[in-house]
Amino acid sequence: MNILYKTRNSIIHFFYVWALKPVLFLFDPEDIHNLFTKTGHFLGRFGITRWKTRMLFGYKNSRLTQEVLGIKFENPIGLSAGFDKDIMLTEIISDVGFGFEEVGSVTSRPYAGNPRPRLWRLTKSRSLGVWFGLKNQGVEVLSKKLAGKVHRLPIGVNVAFTNCKENLEISSAIPDYVAGAKVMEKYADYLTINLSCPNTSGGMPFLLPDNYEKLMVEIDKISTSKPIFVKINPDMTHAEIDKFLEISLRHRVRGIICSNLTKNYSDADKRDALPPHGGLSGKLVYPKALDLLSYMYKKARLPSPAGSANGGQVGNKFVFVFVGGVFSADDAYRAIRQGATLIQLITGMIFEGPQVISEINRGLVERMNRDGFKNISDVVGFDNKR
Numbered sequence: 001m002n003i004l005y006k007t008r009n010s011i012i013h014f015f016y017v018w019a020l021k022p023v024l025f026l027f028d029p030e031d032i033h034n035l036f037t038k039t040g041h042f043l044g045r046f047g048i049t050r051w052k053t054r055m056l057f058g059y060k061n062s063r064l065t066q067e068v069l070g071i072k073f074e075n076p077i078g079l080s081a082g083f084d085k086d087i088m089l090t091e092i093i094s095d096v097g098f099g100f101e102e103v104g105s106v107t108s109r110p111y112a113g114n115p116r117p118r119l120w121r122l123t124k125s126r127s128l129g130v131w132f133g134l135k136n137q138g139v140e141v142l143s144k145k146l147a148g149k150v151h152r153l154p155i156g157v158n159v160a161f162t163n164c165k166e167n168l169e170i171s172s173a174i175p176d177y178v179a180g181a182k183v184m185e186k187y188a189d190y191l192t193i194n195l196s197c198p199n200t201s202g203g204m205p206f207l208l209p210d211n212y213e214k215l216m217v218e219i220d221k222i223s224t225s226k227p228i229f230v231k232i233n234p235d236m237t238h239a240e241i242d243k244f245l246e247i248s249l250r251h252r253v254r255g256i257i258c259s260n261l262t263k264n265y266s267d268a269d270k271r272d273a274l275p276p277h278g279g280l281s282g283k284l285v286y287p288k289a290l291d292l293l294s295y296m297y298k299k300a301r302l303p304s305p306a307g308s309a310n311g312g313q314v315g316n317k318f319v320f321v322f323v324g325g326v327f328s329a330d331d332a333y334r335a336i337r338q339g340a341t342l343i344q345l346i347t348g349m350i351f352e353g354p355q356v357i358s359e360i361n362r363g364l365v366e367r368m369n370r371d372g373f374k375n376i377s378d379v380v381g382f383d384n385k386r
């Protein structure tokens with residue numbers, strides 16, 4: 001069976017990289033993105049199209065199944081926030097091979113986004129330049145798309161504050177976050193508080209310790225049983241991470257998503273035209289996010305700071321989700337060995353093709369066989385436990 005999946009994925013990969021991608025990459029990236037989400041939405045509407053999609057892209061192996069914070073994940077690979085902003089794909093993504101999806105970012109009020117162009121390809125750097133600025137239809141419309149549905153896989157909802165002038169004031173941005181989270185928590189398996197969108201007019205104020213503390217005091221008050229995750233920026237220093245973990249320990253944070261887009265353009269390949277603004281995804285994020293993940297996971301080996309809520313260790317409290325430049329099974333396996341329980345991606349799928357999800361899952365099982373692991377949860381943090 002493994003050889004069949006491997007052959008199928010190689011054929012699709014060859015076709016995507018040599019025939020389809022060169023054509024798609026001739027067109028505006030946002031138009032192609034919209035074409036893909038509309039196509040995915042259509043495929044998700046009918047049993048027959050879902051079945052055909054599954055035949056082309058599906059992959060299952062019980063050794064990839066984990067229960068995390070009470071949620072069952074059939075495999076650890078998820079679609080990251082930002083691809084499905086308008087919640088169009090929840091019906092199809094399990095057939096494409098994903099184990100979960102994070103929708104959003106959603107905000108309490110709709111926002112049309114920054115003016116176009118706001119998405120660029122940096123092909124040599126294997127990265128995307130992103131400057132949407134939290135474009136989304138707002139919680140009133142988006143909550144209806146999730147209401148009353150039973151999903152085939154876990155859905156995380158990523159909540160941010162509305163990108164508008166009033167929210168330049170922290171005192172206005174905090175209730176905005178809380179209002180969005182309160183509406184969406186009912187429909188989510190987990191909630192992500194997005195602290196790190198690099199494209200809002202006020203920057204990333206909630207990465208500053210005092211503001212983060214104030215925000216989390218209010219998030220703690222939301223009446224929900226759903227686990228709260230927070231999403232951080234890959235350009236944070238270790239000293240900033242120390243402070244961030246210390247505050248997170250005092251609050252209801254159960255998961256840390258590492259990480260969002262980088263603002264650091266200096267590592268981009270000189271042959272790529274740099275976007276005029278925005279954050280960068282893909283391979284430019286991978287080393288930074290991996291370093292932060294490993295640093296945070298290793299802190300799990302240290303006693304937690306005095307006064308922390310769990311009274312245990314950092315790693316006993318937090319689940320780590322790795323995201324940034326995962327293009328292959330090797331990329332994902334390395335991050336899991338460093339401490340990630342779950343993986344998310346977007347850019348790898350755009351550069352390598354949609355079969356990359358099942359190819360990563362298949363490759364994870366191959367590597368677990370090689371290294372003698374029974375279940376994917378045995379791999380989590382293995383390199384940092386020794």
Ligand SMILES: Cc1cc2nc3c(=O)[nH]c(=O)nc-3n(C[C@H](O)[C@H](O)[C@H](O)COP(=O)(O)O)c2cc1C
Pocket residue numbers: 080081082083104105119128130132134158194197231259260261281282283285323324325326344345346347348
């Ligand atoms: C087109 C696009 C839109 C994005 N929008 C969001 C967003 O709304 N909220 C968010 O938390 N992250 C957003 N991101 C960041 C991704 O979720 C992810 O953290 C980042 O792209 C790194 O992963 P990747 O290299 O696999 O793409 C966006 C990324 C892309 C490429």
